Amino acid sequence: MLVNGETEVYGIIGYPVKHSKSPQFQTAAFRHKNINAVYLPFEVKPENLKKAVNGIKALSIRGINITVPHKEEVIRYLDETSEEVQFIGACNTVKNIDGYLIGYNTDAYGFIEGLKEIEPQFQDKTFLILGAGGASRAVLYGLIREGAEKIFVANRTIDRVFQIIQDFSKLNRFIQEIIIPVPLDKVEDYLSSTDIIVNTTSVGLKDEDPPLFDYSKVQKKHTVVDIIYKKTKLLKVAEEKGCRWQDGLPMLLYQGAKAFEIWTGEKAPVEVMRKVLQE
Ligand code: ATR
Structure with missing residues (x-):
């Protein structure tokens, strides 16, 4: 599927983020499920986190993973957090519902x-x-x-x-x-x-x-x-x-699979994602 005017955007925010394996395996999952979406790495410095989170809303980015060093700090910018986030004190997955951001922890x-x-x-x-x-x-x-x-x-x-x-x-x-x-x-x-x-x-x-x-x-x-x-x-x-x-790697795989399910409401193609991770 090619990118077009209806392509939805997902991604990961981290600093650094270049080493992340999430873009490969989330993209593979979207392709496998024929979902018109891309998943991109966003390198965000700590001082820009608030602006980046506002950017999720402004740009209608559908879903974002959060990684080091932002997992704790991001919570203050969200509209709602799940029970896991409240106990763990860290959020790795955000779902954007029409500008309302809900934080989850799938770790x-x-x-x-x-x-x-x-x-x-x-x-x-x-x-x-x-x-x-x-x-x-x-x-x-x-x-x-x-x-x-x-x-x-x-x-x-x-x-x-x-x-x-x-x-x-x-x-x-x-x-x-x-x-x-x-x-x-x-x-x-x-x-x-x-x-x-x-x-x-x-x-x-x-x-x-x-x-x-x-x-x-x-x-x-x-x-x-x-x-x-x-x-x-x-x-x-x-x-x-x-x-x-x-x-x-299994923890990484399944946290990503759960994030995919939270965003799309569809069952994650775990074996497709695992294969990409093992490459
Ligand atoms: P994360 O979110 O990855 O868990 P963190 O909250 O910074 O990161 O926690 C890092 C953990 O690694 C802590 O348990 C830390 O021990 P302290 O609480 O005593 O700092 C542990 N850790 C990091 N470097 C360590 C080291 N050189 N020796 C022992 N423990 C270390």
Whole structure:
């Protein structure tokens, strides 16, 4: 389908945004579904975020993904936000309904759908989540919504874990029994009682990053998920030890699929999108 006067515009706002894989796989989804739309990258500096959001309205851009570093800041410029956005404190998907902007967070859904591919029955498992930033909050929101009952949360700044417990108390009244704060330097003591390890920090993005804990302590019984889109040092160790493991691509895929469904009301062609991501 060629671009014409009726083509609808979608896109992603980030800074930087050049590395984003969303334009490829969202465009593939629109093509597959014969929807007359384009999906473009928009590099927006932090000081221009407000103008960019007003631009969504002015230009009737139908839907926008929001990525680093705007996921938190964008919330103040939206007309309405979903429950997930309110708990997580970050928004990655905006739908424009005739100039009225609604913010969603599809990262929690993305994480859970990805996790189900390697751990279909995770509710009774014990989790160890590394990190307590925006990505961690999305993972935790998803897990708690799905009924996970025991989650160690380790972070360099432990106060951020206590803040999450406080913020999520309205989500689940047993939150203090579900989320157990763990200082980062004590992680190794919790590994024997952990089933599923999830790294939500940015540590591992660069090969020279020092590890969050002694990865040689990872055991074959662990399932290891790293939400970074590559085989990090942690994942390499997991693979060597014979663990089940997963990188960040499934989460990326399913958060995008959910955004597509929010915008179009149609079922996302997940396998088409996955193929593009794997290329
Ligand atoms: P995101 O939205 O990607 O989660 P964020 O909110 O900035 O980003 O959170 C980054 C997470 O990575 C935090 O848990 C952070 O730990 P602190 O809360 O102590 O800052 C963690 N992180 C980043 N760099 C780290 C490092 N070098 N060592 C340990 N943790 C690190």
